[in-house]
């Protein structure tokens with residue numbers, strides 16, 4: 001009997017950001033938080049009632065323990081291979097309005113996670129879960145992780161675990177051509193694909209409006225479900241050859257980082273609860289809107305808050 005419904009695998013970095021909109025060059029302080037797409041998704045799902053486990057390989061150092069400790073504080077289980085070699089990844093986030101724009105600088109070379117092999121991980125955790133999730137960031141990190149991603153998706157399939165994958169193209173990690181080649185090889189092992197309309201166009205070369213993108217992806221690759229995200233314009237879900245449109249909820253944005261992960265974690269949690277695709281999309285959009293009001297990578301939301309946004313469109317004043 002599985003104790004976890006959702007297992008995610010990937011890198012979580014320490015995120016260092018100067019206060020307000022200060023420049024990295026002369027900042028005297030950094031706020032430190034943990035952030036990574038796959039752990040962000042696990043936390044969002046857990047907040048919505050889905051027991052979730054994040055798997056990774058982490059250096060046995062104060063920085064590694066700091067990252068894992070923070071994830072545990074969010075209530076998810078962590079299943080970590082502790083390593084005496086390799087670094088803890090970090091990223092620097094310099095926040096700014098236009099025209100400077102927010103900038104992310106990665107420092108994630110030679111990390112412990114980039115050496116993680118499937119045989120080091122407990123594949124039964126994945127096989128016993130109901131959903132296994134990772135993103136396109138993981139295979140972008142090393143050739144070892146390319147193989148590991150494929151092996152974990154295979155193990156999930158063998159165990160009858162649904163596989164979910166966020167395409168999450170990161171141009172600072174690899175080229176569109178490399179990403180296309182790797183990801184399309186992974187596609188046959190994926191049941192539920194989440195992809196930004198922008199990535200479907202620029203990396204995969206698909207054309208058309210988001211409804212057409214969802215339909216083309218779904219039928220060309222035999223996914224069970226495809227969700228095409230469109231940022232502030234909402235999302236499109238494709239399932240059983242039917243397309244569902246979900247607008248975004250209005251939000252006063254404090255931080256966009258992690259919005260997509262909040263959306264995906266919530267979508268997975270609601271599907272596991274038995275919701276149909278249109279209902280799960282509504283909850284996902286509500287969770288994403290709430291995340292945008294919260295600093296940091298993580299959607300520290302409650303089920304009640306998400307319900308209220310779905311019910312009231314977020315207009316309600318709580319008193």
Ligand SMILES: O=C(O)C(=O)C[C@H](O)[C@H](O)CO
Nearest residue numbers: 035036037137257258261297
């Ligand atoms: O960009 C990445 O690799 C990250 O995982 C950092 C952030 O947590 C992620 O982008 C948020 O979705």
